[in-house]
Amino acid sequence: xxxxxxxxxxxxxxxxxxxxxxxxxxxxxxxxxxxxxxxxxxxxxxxxxxxxxxxxxxxxxxxxxxxxxxxxxxxxxxxxxxxxxxxxxxxxxxxxxxxxxxxxxxxxxxxxxxxxxxxxxxxxxxxxxxxxxxxxxxxxxxxxxxxxxxxxxxxxxxxxxxxxxxxxxxxxxxxxxxxxxxxxxxxxxxxxxxxxxxxxxxxxxxxxxxxxxxxxxxxxxxxxxxxxxxxxxxxxxxxxxxxxxxxxxxxxxxxxxxxxxxxxxxxxxxxxxxxxxxxxxxxxxxxxxxxxxxxxxxxxxxxxxxxxxxxxxxxxxxxxxxxxxxxxxxxxxxxxxxxxxxxxxxxxxxxxxxxxxxxxxxxxxxxxxxxxxxxxxxxxxxxxxxxxxxxxxxxxxxxxxxxxxxxxxxxxxxxxxxxxxxxxxxxxxxx
Numbered sequence: 001x002x003x004x005x006x007x008x009x010x011x012x013x014x015x016x017x018x019x020x021x022x023x024x025x026x027x028x029x030x031x032x033x034x035x036x037x038x039x040x041x042x043x044x045x046x047x048x049x050x051x052x053x054x055x056x057x058x059x060x061x062x063x064x065x066x067x068x069x070x071x072x073x074x075x076x077x078x079x080x081x082x083x084x085x086x087x088x089x090x091x092x093x094x095x096x097x098x099x100x101x102x103x104x105x106x107x108x109x110x111x112x113x114x115x116x117x118x119x120x121x122x123x124x125x126x127x128x129x130x131x132x133x134x135x136x137x138x139x140x141x142x143x144x145x146x147x148x149x150x151x152x153x154x155x156x157x158x159x160x161x162x163x164x165x166x167x168x169x170x171x172x173x174x175x176x177x178x179x180x181x182x183x184x185x186x187x188x189x190x191x192x193x194x195x196x197x198x199x200x201x202x203x204x205x206x207x208x209x210x211x212x213x214x215x216x217x218x219x220x221x222x223x224x225x226x227x228x229x230x231x232x233x234x235x236x237x238x239x240x241x242x243x244x245x246x247x248x249x250x251x252x253x254x255x256x257x258x259x260x261x262x263x264x265x266x267x268x269x270x271x272x273x274x275x276x277x278x279x280x281x282x283x284x285x286x287x288x289x290x291x292x293x294x295x296x297x298x299x300x301x302x303x304x305x306x307x308x309x310x311x312x313x314x315x316x317x318x319x320x321x322x323x324x325x326x327x328x329x330x331x332x333x334x335x336x337x338x339x340x341x342x343x344x345x346x347x348x349x350x351x352x353x354x355x356x357x358x359x360x361x362x363x364x365x366x367x368x369x370x371x372x373x374x375x376x377x378x379x380x381x382x383x384x385x386x387x388x389x390x391x392x393x394x395x396x397x398x399x400x401x402x403x404x405x406x407x408x409x410x411x412x413x414x415x416x417x418x419x420x421x422x423x424x425x426x427x428x429x430x431x
Contacts, residue, residue: 011411014054018061088156100170157240175246180300189257200272246320252300290325298349305357323370325384
C-alpha cells in the first residue's frame, strides 16, 4: 500500500503490473482457483482506484504452473491454449469490472528465444550453436512455442470479445519487445540484414495477429521449421484484432549481415542470420547503461514508433516499458544510486523523440517507465537497478532517486494533450 502511495505522490495516472498465473491457478485448469491470490490482486486493484490510478494489467509475464510443463510440455504443446484461455477468463471474471486495459502476454518474442533458443530462462531448452542444453532444439522449438503463444493470445482475446468486453468496457492488446536496428554499413547486405532482424523481432508476433501470417522474411529463412496457420486459425486471428499494441523499447544496435560474412552467434538476433554490434569505427552507438548491450540511443524511440505506425496502419500504441538500469553489487549503498543523472538524461531523451513521433501523427496513448522500484531482474537478479526509487533489499526501505523528483515535475508541468481526430476534445495520455 505504501508503494501505491508513492505512485500517487509521483503523479502517475496508470500502473502496469502482471498477474502471476501460479498465484491464481497453482495447478492450471487441473486445480481450483486460489482465493488468497485473488484477494491479493483485488487489494492492489482497489487501492489503485482509490488513488485515481488506472490498472494496466498483463495476464502472462513468463511464469506458468509447473504442472502444465510436467503434464504436456507447457508452451511446446497446443494444450497450453486451453489453459491460457481458462486463466485469462478467470482474470476477466475476477478483475475485469475494474481493469480496463489488458495485455495478454509480455514480450513473447524474447521469452521464446531466452527459454527455447538460448536456454537462459526456464525450462532452459536449447541446442548448438545457440547453447548446450540437456534438451531442446533451437532450430524448431522457438517457433512452435511462438505459434502456441499467438493462438493462446487469440483464444484469450476471443473470450474477452465474446463474453466480457461489451459489459466491462475494456481494451485488450499484447506487448512485444521492440529493439531498433541501424545497418553497420550502408551496404545492400547490411540493409537487408536490418529488414530480416526487424521481421524476426516484434513482427514475428504482430504480423500474424494483425496481418494474418508470419513475415515473408521468416518464411524464406526458416522454411518448414516455421509452422503454418490453418484456415480456421487464420479466421480466428482475423476476428480477434488488437485494440492496441504495447512496445517495450530500450535500445538500438548496429546490425551486420551473417549470410555472406562469417559471424559469431548472436543470442537474440542470430536466427535472422545477423549479428548486433554496439560500436562502429571505434565509436559506441550510445552511452552504455547498467544493462549489458543496452545503450542510450534516444532517436531509436522515434524510429521504432514510426516503423510500426506505418506497418500496422497506426494502431493505437502504448510504450509499455522504457527505462535505464544502474549496475549494482552487494558492496554498494543507497547513496551510490540516488544521484541518477544518467537515468534523467535517458528518459528525457527518449520522451523527446517520442513527442516528435506524436507530432508526426503516431497514435501514442501512453508511456510507462520501467520501473517504479528497483526489482528482481530475472536471471540478472539484483545486479541491475531500474527503479525511480531505490530499494534496500534487506530492509525494504524505499528512497527516491533524483529521477523520481524529475519525473514528478515532468508529469505535473508537461501534461501531454493533443486535439482528437475530429478536432474537438483534447486527448489525455497515460503516464
